[in-house]
Amino acid sequence: MKWTGRFAGYNAESFRRDCLSGLIVGIIAIPLGMAFAIASGVKPEYGIYTTIIAGILISMFGGSRFQIGGPTGAFIPILFGVVMQYGYENLLIAGFLAGIMLVLMGLCRMGGLIRFIPRPVTIGFTTGIAVIIFSGQIANFLGLRDIQKHEDFLSNMKEIGMHLSTVNVYSVITAGICLAVILITPRLFPNVPGSLAGLVISSVVAALLFEGKVATIGSTFGPIPSTLPSFHFPDVTLERIGQLLVPAFTIAMLGGIESLLSAVVADGMTGTRHNSNRELIGQGIANMAAPLFGGIPATGAIARTATNIKNGAVSPMAGIIHGLVVLLVLMLFAPYASHIPLASMAPILMVVAWNMSERREFFHVLQSKTSDSVVLLVTFLLTVFTNLTTAVEIGLILAVILFVKRMGELITVHKVLPDPSSKHAKVRPHMVTEGHDCPQISIFTVEGALFFGAASTFEQSVMRTLQHRPKILLLRMGKVPFMDTTGESKLASVVKTWKNNGGMVLISGIQSQPREVLKRTGLYAYIGEQHFFDHTGDAINFALARLDQNRCAGCRHFAFRECAGLSNPELSPKQANPDMHPAHQV
Structure with missing residues (x-):
């Protein structure tokens, strides 16, 4: 057998x-x-x-x-x-x-x-x-x-x-x-x-x-x-x-x-x-x-x-x-x-x-003095003084709330500009200052899951820029691994507000899961397939070609390499940008 x-x-x-x-x-x-x-x-x-x-x-x-x-x-x-x-x-x-x-x-x-x-x-x-x-x-x-x-x-x-x-x-x-x-x-x-x-x-x-x-x-x-x-x-x-x-x-x-x-x-x-x-x-x-x-x-x-x-x-x-x-x-x-x-x-x-x-694990978690310590202590006390059902239910709910809070705090939204001192003009947050910030293009790097616990932080960070009436919003989303429907809703709100104010939204480096969410909800088509880019450099070149050059004239922010020529059209391309590069590599 x-x-x-x-x-x-x-x-x-x-x-x-x-x-x-x-x-x-x-x-x-x-x-x-x-x-x-x-x-x-x-x-x-x-x-x-x-x-x-x-x-x-x-x-x-x-x-x-x-x-x-x-x-x-x-x-x-x-x-x-x-x-x-x-x-x-x-x-x-x-x-x-x-x-x-x-x-x-x-x-x-x-x-x-x-x-x-x-x-x-x-x-x-x-x-x-x-x-x-x-x-x-x-x-x-x-x-x-x-x-x-x-x-x-x-x-x-x-x-x-x-x-x-x-x-x-x-x-x-x-x-x-x-x-x-x-x-x-x-x-x-x-x-x-x-x-x-x-x-x-x-x-x-x-x-x-x-x-x-x-x-x-x-x-x-x-x-x-x-x-x-x-x-x-x-x-x-x-x-x-x-x-x-x-x-x-x-x-x-x-x-x-x-x-x-x-x-x-x-x-x-x-x-x-x-x-x-x-x-x-x-x-x-x-x-x-x-x-x-x-x-x-x-x-x-x-x-x-x-x-x-x-x-x-x-x-x-x-x-x-x-x-x-x-x-x-x-x-x-x-x-x-x-x-x-x-x-x-x-x-x-x-x-x-x-x-x-x-007992060893119990005291080890308590000594960590983290949110896990709170979950542990609450679950333990409720088990002893009430009943197991209540303890597990409240323990799980508390754990979820604290987890969502931690995840929400992990998302970062930074306004960035190219750093000419870096090898490929990588974009950096420190390049954005009061005297060095393009009035027409706002670039944001978003890092972290865009879900219900973090979506409001994302929306508020981006919408603060709208008061300066920039023409183009570029979102770098290569480090957004996940997006839920709340995140999509907040992104849709930003996109619609930007478009209603006569602007344009570009997205670079978006990962497969968020891309699929946008396609299922129709936001991908609303933004326009031509406004999605694999690389930020391509998106910046696309944006620069669509600037209002009347607003560029006389601008002294010089946020991009091309800005010197756009600010003073009488200069030759070589004079305006002696370090000309065929494309941004950020």
Whole structure:
């Protein structure tokens, strides 16, 4: 059998490596799946179901060879908010709708849009999510009792403060043991998953020494079933769809961003290239299927994907095996999971939050003290104190506004004249002075994109010259790479005003994109094809031949080489211009 595509060159050795990697990642995924589910406000087994179903389907249908999918920390604030506001059943519907949206995004080839999300926005909301996850585990770490969970950060912090007197020493010891093992294990036993070792050791200690004194999964959520739930299609109504469209869109957007970021990380580690649109479709299929078996939304998990690669994965088979490993563990060891203390789960999520916080990048951007710092800080604060949807929306809007402002400031419009001291009489801004400026020809060099954020600057700079009633306007546009309809409108306004005052507009060096815009709008024809030149020198020669020589007589500006002869027609051409050149080469 000949393998093609993502399985090209696949053989028995590849399968062995995939089995080893899948086994390791599967073991790592089990405590994470349960922890993410608990933090999201649902039963721990729902995280296991998601790991199995979504993990297998993302590997089968996704666009990355190495992607490991499942529940992730990034989803915790969103899912917790949906559960608090709408309930678990509606969370399943929101996840299903998000899956449909992801499939549509992939079919519409929107996978490449990830590169347009500014880095300060992603760092801001990722760090904000990390703060929410970390702070959300303080109560379990300390074993606080009678805690009421709220949707907003400040209310949860107030709740913790009000119940600090209920600290459970046994929970703190259990959590401390788990945290210590998680931190020490990678140094002593690099190949052993620290989260699993911490979970097992702290659970055993709690069972032997603190039985009945710390809250467990079983005492809080009941026993974990050892089988997958039966197929169940949620009760979908138009009213529910209307209520859940915004949460579903938020889940879809975050899922798409996280999965594509994870795929990019995998590409960087392996030198491969993922298919972003296929990845979105795969994520969509997984998120449509998982809710049908009680699973919560899933996406690509960066840490587990990196672990998959580091342990020698070759193909998507590793991700499929990882899901099968979790299924096998569920069937064989589910009863034992009920004895896991909640205090043992807290350090796992705290470490996840710490690792995902991107703290170095966060402080690096802040220290730059640029507009990116503002975008980062606003996105971070809104993520923590409001919600992710608001944070991303305002963060993106702010980033766009600041980007447009920066781009608008980059455009330069300089009035220029030839510099006779340069080799080919290149035009320079410094040549234009009060006593040295042609009254009939105004030459402007325009540099930068002529778009809505800069078009007014261009128009105002050029129109100031009109008060001197020059006959000809020459625009040097060789350094205008882009023009939008607003830029075209402002240019059209200048051209029409100039023509209405009896003048003429010439354009030199225009690039292909602005030229096409002018042709589509009809401005190119209005200006006249004969008024477009490849070189400024040709345009100047054209303009000089059409001057009002009566205005030239007696002029002492001498802006061009030819001006001496035009100012005093009695001089011979050689006398008027001893350095005659057949054409300007500017």
